[in-house]
């Protein structure tokens with residue numbers, strides 16, 4: 032890894048103000064692990080309170096709408112989450128693709144809106160168990176990622192600063208069973224090649240590629256040792272400071288770099 036490992040906690044639909052003390056503990060611990068970049072994506076309702084107190088960690092959103100504003104009851108725009116203190120947004124998570132029928136084209140429109148609002152994006156991709164079993168995982172993920180990302184001429188010049196990719200096999204999310212290091216190595220290598228093809232050597236080789244799907248303190252070190260793994264997108268294990276920082280610690284150890 033040439034850049035600092037990036038550990039992002041995705042709190043999903045977990046967290047009321049009672050969780051603010053956990054965020055505070057994560058922020059304080061992150062100040063002692065400066066070799067690692069730690070960030071949290073809480074529910075929308077906690078973006079501002081966490082941002083207001085955080086001294087070290089970045090705060091992000093888990094989604095945004097593709098429009099700037101308008102008659103979209105219940106939705107929230109990229110500018111709104113930025114105004115609340117978000118510096119990044121997770122887009123194309125498989126739970127949104129499944130539960131909200133988000134297509135690649137919609138995810139791409141959201142990415143364009145988020146970038147226009149000055150946000151960084153974490154673009155998720157990942158195959159189902161069926162797709163993996165049929166031997167088509169690599170082709171599926173590459174096609175999904177390519178169709179979900181804005182084209183190079185619609186991306187800012189500093190692509191590697193603004194874009195992070197998260198490879199999250201659907202069958203590994205929340206199941207306790209992470210992908211094997213061989214499968215992660217293969218997919219991350221393919222994603223790296225695609226990023227270089229899309230955005231050129233200079234930017235494409237610097238975009239961080241996170242792995243997500245049942246990352247825990249006890250499997251993090253072996254995952255971070257895989258080539259082209261630039262960090263992790265963490266769901267369940269990000270809900271306590273202890274487990275999230277256990278993962279951050281694994282990323283800050285020399286064997287992980």
Ligand code: PGA
Nearest residue numbers: 204205244245265266267
């Ligand atoms: P998990 O979720 O760590 O609970 O598997 C990861 C994610 O969905 O981002």
